[in-house]
Amino acid sequence: MISKRLRIASEYLKGFNYLADCGTDHGLLPIYAVKNGYVKKAIASDNKNMPLLQAKNNIAENNLIGKVSAVLAEGLSYLYVEKDVDVVSILGMGGKLIVDILAKADLINVKRLILSANSQNYEIRKFLEENRWKIISEEFFKENQKYYQIIVSEKGRMELSELEREFGPLILENKNEVFKERINKMIQQLKRAKIKALNKETKQKITKRIKVLKEALS
Ligand SMILES: C[S@@+](CC[C@H](N)C(=O)[O-])C[C@H]1O[C@@H](n2cnc3c(N)ncnc32)[C@H](O)[C@@H]1O
Incomplete structure (x- = not known):
């Protein structure tokens, strides 16, 4: 069984031909995607030997040698x-x-990017905006008490506001219950921090941040 996070990401692979999963670790996503016929073949790549060894074992166990290849590589250098x-x-x-x-x-022939960062989603959206990638879908969900985002992008132009860069244009458009829960929790944490804050400057910074979060909710 793969995680909810990988399952959601895999939905966006359907109908494509050849997947490159960078930072694959145990190779779970490419194996799942090929096994279920979402893509015909895949590269499971990682820049470290140990995870790749595990990926190789998993590929063999699933009889996918020839369909999923394990590649030791820095980033997407093999493209x-x-x-x-x-x-x-x-x-x-x-x-x-x-x-x-x-x-x-070299992303010239790549039609879709499926990205899920642990942090710094602002940087990802800014990169996409500046490099002619358009966000076509976004997911915001929770698994094992952790919040996750997935950004799906295809070639095209988009212009984002600061708020959209930080929270996601489609996440903001949908504002699902998990997103609202996350933002409300952040607001509550900041309110508690504001009470404890010792100087005026810190209190002002927190007030400003709460305002941004409330804007994301509105
Ligand atoms: C936390 S794991 C994520 C595994 C899997 N993609 C997932 O989301 O479940 C991150 C993996 O990325 C690999 N990695 C980190 N930096 C990398 C880079 N520059 N190029 C390729 N792989 C990298 C690590 O070795 C590790 O196996």
């Missing part, structure tokens, strides 16, 4: 030769690292 890759997933890393990987990659 220069793997010209048939049409969909890329990068999940479970920091947003700045994801941006760094995308900035160095």
Whole structure:
């Protein structure tokens, strides 16, 4: 069984041909996607040997040798030769690292990006906006008491406001219950911090931040 997070991400692979899953760790997403016929073949890549070894074992156990290949590589460096890759997933890393990987990659033939950062989603959306990628879908959900976002992007133009860069244009449009819960929790935490804050400057900063969060809810 794969996690809810990987299952949601896998839905966006349907109908594509060749997946590159960067930072694959145990290779769970590419294995699931090929096994279920969402994509025909996949690369499971990682820049460390140990996770890749595990991915190799999992690929063999699932009889997917030849359909899912385990590749030791920094970021998406292999896209220069793997010209048939049409969909890329990068999940479970920091947003700045994801941006760094995308900035160095040859994405000419890639049609869709599926991205899920542990943090720094602002940086991801800014990169997409500046590099002619358009957000076509966003997910905001909770699994094991942790909040996750998934950003799905295809080539195109978009212009985002500061609020949209931080929270996500489609997440803001939908404002699902999990998102509202998350923002309300953040507001409550800040209110408690404001009571404890010792100086005026800190209190002002917190008030400003609460205002932004309330704007995201409105
Ligand atoms: C937390 S795991 C995420 C695994 C899986 N993608 C998921 O979301 O469940 C992050 C993986 O990214 C790999 N990684 C980190 N930096 C990388 C880079 N620059 N290039 C390729 N892989 C990287 C790590 O070795 C690790 O296996």
